[in-house]
Amino acid sequence: MNASHADKLAELRTILDASDNIVFFGGAGVSTESNIPDFRSAGGLFSERVGKRELSPEEILSHTFFMQHTEEFYDFYKNKMIYKDAKPNPAHLALARLEQAGKLKAVITQNIDGLHQQAGSREVLELHGSVHRNYCMSCGQFFPLDAVLESAGVPKCSRCGGIVKPDVVLYEESLDTGVLEKARRYIEQADVLIVAGTSLRVYPAAGLIQFFRGKHLVLINKSPTPYDHAASLVIHDSIGKTLKACLT
Template sequence: MSLDKLKQVIDSSDNIVFFGGAGVSTESNIPDFRSADGLYNEKTKSRYRPEEILSHSFFVSHTGEFYDFYRSKMIYLDAKPNDAHIALAKLEQRGKLKAVITQNIDGLHQMAGSKEVLELHGSVHRNYCMSCGKFYPVEAVVSSKGIPRCTGCNGIIKPDVVLYEESLNSYVLEKSAEYITKAEVLIVGGTSLTVYPAAGLVQYFRGKHLVLINKSPTPYDSQADILIKDRIGETLKKVVS
């Protein structure tokens, strides 16, 4: 019944916004963070917890060890868009979906064809020299040994991803809030809505239909107009032909 209602809502609206988290990419075999099989529950060779390694202070004080972890656990260049990414790109092409707001850093939405993608936590595909600002693609980080250095000034290259202790990009955050405020339908998928400030964006929604698609409970379940506890890719594939 929920699927029928979701299909009806999507078919009748041309002002949809999608807000997604790590669960959108798990169907592309990219692990999430907090589930039983997630990154934070993996055993690592390091004496540091993943949450510590992915912090700004650790990046500054243990840059080499940060990159050892980052290359092996955060970059998945072989990953391909799944049914969720493909369905959302189709909705945008049909003029129904106004924007994708994502907590993911893998670039799979763009690979699927989505154009208006707001990346709250940055992207592994953008990297820059901390000294001169020169841009580097992800391949430069993957192919480097130890700490990647700028070919121009020998400065340290940093991924354009938001680490713990760092602020989200204010423009991306404000633009995301603007899209959600104006949306008629907000589809939230693959996120537990526990990571702030990103999770707080849902509070800006004033539209008709709040749709939550997530396998585990979220703090907003009771507020959802449509609640589906299933895989996001399988769900969207069924309602977007």
Template sequence: MYEKLKKIIDESDNIVFFGGAGVSTESGIPDFRSATGLYSHTPEYLVSRTYFDKNKEGFFEFYKKHLVYPGVKPNDAHKVLAHLEKNGKLKAVITQNIDGLHQMAGSENVLELHGSIHRNHCMDCGTFYTLDEIMARKGVPHCTKCNGVIKPDVTLYEEIPDMDSYDRAMHYISAADVLIIGGTSLVVQPAASLVDLYRGDKLILINKDSTRYDTRADLVISDKIGKVLKAIK
């Protein structure tokens, strides 16, 4: 299977990668849903717009503990994808992750479907704040200019995703010769539905667990995405 994957990559210069939480877990970032049982609400509710509006103190407590991991570094998956882009083979990285590790590894054309922890803006005056500035503030972060609440530019449950990123993702996937999907179970909507736009005959799924798209894929590798990509570099 590795040989087939390497052959497909070697012969293509129009590859698109679509990834999820499994790409980041190899860097030591657990899925925030693993906090199930530690709180009186579900993890999904704790990162919803309803909870943010109702209890900002509780939201930021959960957010800083379970969605932000300062000091993490890109893993082999991030590095190999950046290498493929540099060599002109990979046209775009489409990610559901918010950690910015793809950019840290050197990828440039990264479409962040759910935003980024590294971008934060005052909800009142729009002033930009870095992640470090947010983490340095205790409790709810407030703007130094107008005292408004600073909100991370991440898509919470119940919020409308960044449609510009989705439009660009639709373009790249529909035009791709090769679509590599890694580290995602393809259950989070509307992101998962983007796969339906692929019209090529080289759909590759690399994930530790099975997905509902396995039967449609041309190649399925049940393993860690970083391990697989490093092996075929």
């Protein structure tokens, strides 16, 4: 570890120690450390053959594809988007500890895996929904993840026979305005905003950063983002390793 990196960790430790109004905003990079791939990254998922066609994950995970090719959607979704055995990594655990200490007010996440809650975080705003919530499109009956995974083909409602849809935001669908508004309020009121594991290029989620008016914008990401110039502290390293080092 070079001196400049050690200095950055020391600065982050000082920032965390001094604040009791921290908000964390995280993307796919938080979960890649739990071995959940980010299909937008170089090591993620590329095109997928569906019948005779080569489709991108973005095409398969669209509302149109879900409605028109539901069985193919679920084949991809169950095999490539669900990581039931994934466990919280040091980043998830560190954030849960910060919340328990009364310092972290909320986790805002673009991830759909539920690992923040599994780690113990209570105030988690899921911008893109969760694989753990699934609803019948006809009657609204709730189904857990296992009901989707154990179904043959397209999961159907045990009550009315309707198609069960994951409570995740697909491409072409809008984010929940209530969740977005709550996230905006947390960011507006925060003293410290930690943004990690996201390219900050996917809107409208990335646009939330503009509402921050606090003292310290901290970016933790392995690659540069469009907001690096505006941050008070930028650390290009593992999120889990960084947060763990600052809390020990």
